[in-house]
Amino acid sequence: MDRFSICLPYILKDEGGNDDDPHDPGGRTSRGIIQREYDSWRKSHSQSLRDVWIASDKEISDIYYNQYWQPYCDRMPHGLDYLLFDMNVNMGPHQASLLLQRGLGVNADGHIGLITLSAAKVCDAKTTIENVTQSKIAFYKGLRTFRYYGKGWLNRVASVEKIALSMID
DSSP: OOHHHHHHHHHHHHHOSEEOOTTOTTOSEETTEEHHHHHHHHHHTTOOOOOGGGOOHHHHHHHHIIIIITTTGGGSOTTHHHHHHHHHHHHOHHHHHHHHHHHHTSOOOSOOSHHHHHHHHHSOHHHHHHHHHHHHHHHHHTSTTHHHHHHHHHHHHHHHHHHHHHHOO
């Protein structure tokens, strides 16, 4: 089984079902995919727009694969692949790249390139996952919406860390 297929169910479990929380800047969401993102995906596939709440599982999976898994998660060691995937989804690829780079001890420029990939290949995955987890906690605590979502975010951080550590070869 490919790593994306192993990691995606954890993301879907954490993202939940359909939501339209007035405090969430993403707005109307299904399984973690916001309406604007789904609209863009539908347009890019020459399909008419429709409500994200009725998006198919295949569409949701395709968005996750192309927007959040590619191009770097497959190039990470087991455990770090899931950690990066989850961060890409929950905080965006740029912030995820910065936190990963800090955890790896390389220049945090937000660009995953040869230096970051090389560091990931030889890192101590356990230490890197633990370091990134501490950075994630600090990041979330600094967000203005922490008062609404902080408890859930910190629970997710702990869960992701536990799962990522269990995936290390």
